[in-house]
Amino acid sequence: MTWLTWRQIRAQVWAAAGVLAVVSVVLALTGGHLADLYTASGLGTCVAADDCGRAQGVFAAGVQADDLRPFLYFAGIALMYLTPAVIGMFWGAPLVARELEPGTLRLAWTQTVTRSRWLLVRLGLHALAAVLTTALLSLAVTRWAGPLDRAGGLPGHDQGLDLPNRFAPLVFGARDVVPVGHAAFAFVLGVAVGLLVRRAVAAMAVTLVILAAVQVLVPAVVREHYRDPLSTTTPLTVSGRPHQVRVDGQVLAVSMPVDLPGAWITSVRTVDSTGRPYAGPVPEACTSPAFPPAECDAAIDRLRLGQLVTYQPAGRYWTFQWAETAGYLLLALGLTLLCAVWIRRLRLS
Template sequence: MIWLNWRQFRLQAIAGAAGLVLIAAYLLYLGMDIRDAHDAYRSRCGDAAACAQAAVQFQGAYRNTLLFLAAGLQLIAVVIGVFWGAPLIARELELGTHRLVWNQSVTRGRWLIGRMAFVGLAAMVLTGLAALLLTWAASPYDEVAADRFGTIEFGARNIAPIGYALLSFALGTTVGLLVRRTLPAMAVTGALFLVVQFAVPNLVRPHLMPSEKTSLPMTAQTVNQARNLGSITGAPVIGGLQVPGAPDAWISETSPLRTRDGRTLSASKFNACLDTPAKTGAGGTFGDTAVCLSALDLHVDVEYQPSGRYWSFQLAETGLYLLACALLTAVSLRRVRRA
C-alpha cells in the first residue's frame, strides 16, 4: 500500500517539496531582515515619541509583505484540498482503476484510510513546516504589532494552519467521493473551502469562548490611537482601538460612539467633528477632530479576548478542524463501503 501510494502521489509530493524549499529560503531571508530592522527599531527607543515613530516605520515596512504571506499560506490549504484531496478518489472512480484494488485482498475501508493517511501526512508536513517558518520570521513584527488575533494572521501562525490543511484535504476527498468526477470535485472543493475560510474567522472564532466586556472613554489620546474613524455609511464608529493595559487583546466587537446616557452619537455631531472641528492646533493622528470628539464625553462598549487566551483559541480552533476532518472521514468510509 505504501509503495502504491507513493507511486500515485510522487509528482504532487515532489512539487510540494520543491515549493517548500523555495518558501523556506525566502522566509529565512525575510526573518533575518526583520530581526535586523527590529534591532534598529529598538535602538531608537530612547524616548517615547521616538520609539512610537520607529514602531510605526518598522510595522509599515513589513505589514503588507507579512499579510501577503499569511494569505498565501492559507491559500496552500485551498490548493491541498483542490489538487490533492479532490482528485484522490474521484480520479480513481472516474477512470475505473478502483476496481483493480477492490478486487484484491485489501478492503475498501483500508484502501481509503491508507490513501488518506499517506497524503494527509504529507499535507500536515508541508503546511506545518511553512507555518513554523512564517511564525518564526514574523515573531519580532508580531511582538511590536500586537495583532496575533488578526483575521488573516491568526490562521497563518503556529498550529492552526495544520488544522486548516487537514480539513481542506478531508473535504476534497469527501467531495470527490460523492461527485465521482475530478474537475467538478475540484471546483466544488475550492468554493466550499473558501466559504469555510470566511465563516470561521468571522462567525465561529469570536464565539469559541465567552468574551470580556468593558467601556472605553473617548479621550483625545484614545481617539488618536485608533486606526480609523467613520465608515462609508457615515455611521459614528471608531476602529482599531486597544484595551488599556492589554494592547494585544483581541477586540471582537466595538459599539458605535455613545454619549454619557448610552445613546448613539448623532451623525450630525459626528460629521461636524470630522469635517469642521474647532481649530486648536492639536497634533496626533486625528488632531482637532480628536479634541472635538473628546469634548462630547463619549465612550464605546467593547467585547474582547485577553491575549492570554491566544493558545486556548489556537487549540480550540485546531481541534474544531480535526473534529470536522474526522466526521468527513467517517462519511467517506461509509460512502466507499456502499459504492
C-alpha cells in the same frame, strides 16, 4: 499497497518539498535582518507606552526602508491560506474521484486489498504528507513574521507599522497550528467531495467553493464564540487627540483609536454616560461652518461620551488557536468516517 500509494503521491511530495525549500531559503535570507531591526529598535525591552511608541517608530522606519519585507509579510499570509485550498483541490478531490471516474476501482477491489485498507492507506499517507508540508510552511512563515507580530502586540503599535496583530482575523488563520488543522480538514473534505461527485474536475471546483466559504465564515461568524468576549468603556475625550467625526444629518459618529495591545477587537460603539448607544443630537458646532474644528471637538467632550469596546484579550490567543485546530481535526475525522461508510456501500457494477 503502501508502495503503490507512495509511487502515486511521490510527484506531489517532491513538488511540495521544492516549494517548501524555496520559501524557506527566501525567508531565511530576509528574516535575520528583520529580527535585528526588532532588537535594535528596543521593542524587546520597552515597557511604558511612550518608550514603546518611540521604538515602534524606529522599527517601522527600518522595515519600510525596503519594500520587500512588507510584501513578504502579506505573501506569507496568502501562502498559508492558499496551501490548504491547493491540498484540498489537487490532493484530496482527485484521490478517489479519479479512480471512480474511469472505473479502475473494480480492479483494485477485486484483489486481496479490502476497501477499508485501500482507503486507510491512501488517506493516511496523503494526509501525513499534507499535514507535514503545511506544518513546515507555517513554522517558517510564523518564525519569519515573529518580530512584526510581536510589535503589533506591544503598546504604541499605532505609531509604528500599520499591520494587524497576530490575533486579528486576517493573520490568525495564517499562524502557528491553525493552518495544520485547516489543511487536514481541506484534504479530507476534497476526498469526501470526490467520493460523492465522482468527477475529478467537478470535485475540485466544489471543494474550492466550500473551502472559500469556510475561510470566510469561520473568522466572521464562528471564531468569536470560542470564549465570551470581554468589554470595557473608555472616556471619549477627543480634543487634542487623534479621532474621526462623521455627521450624517442628525446622526453623529465619532471614534478614537483603541489601545488594547495584542487583542482582537470585535466591536467599538459610542455610548452616552448611561451606557446606551449614542447617535445624536449633533452639536451645532459640528454642523455649522462658522465654528472651527476645535469648537466641535470641545462640544463633543461636553457630551461626556464613551467608547464601549468588546474584545478578546491577547492572553487567549493560544486558547483560540487550539480550539480552532481541534474543530478542524474533528471535522476531518467526521468526514473520514463518512468516507469509510460510503465507500463500503459503493457498488462496482
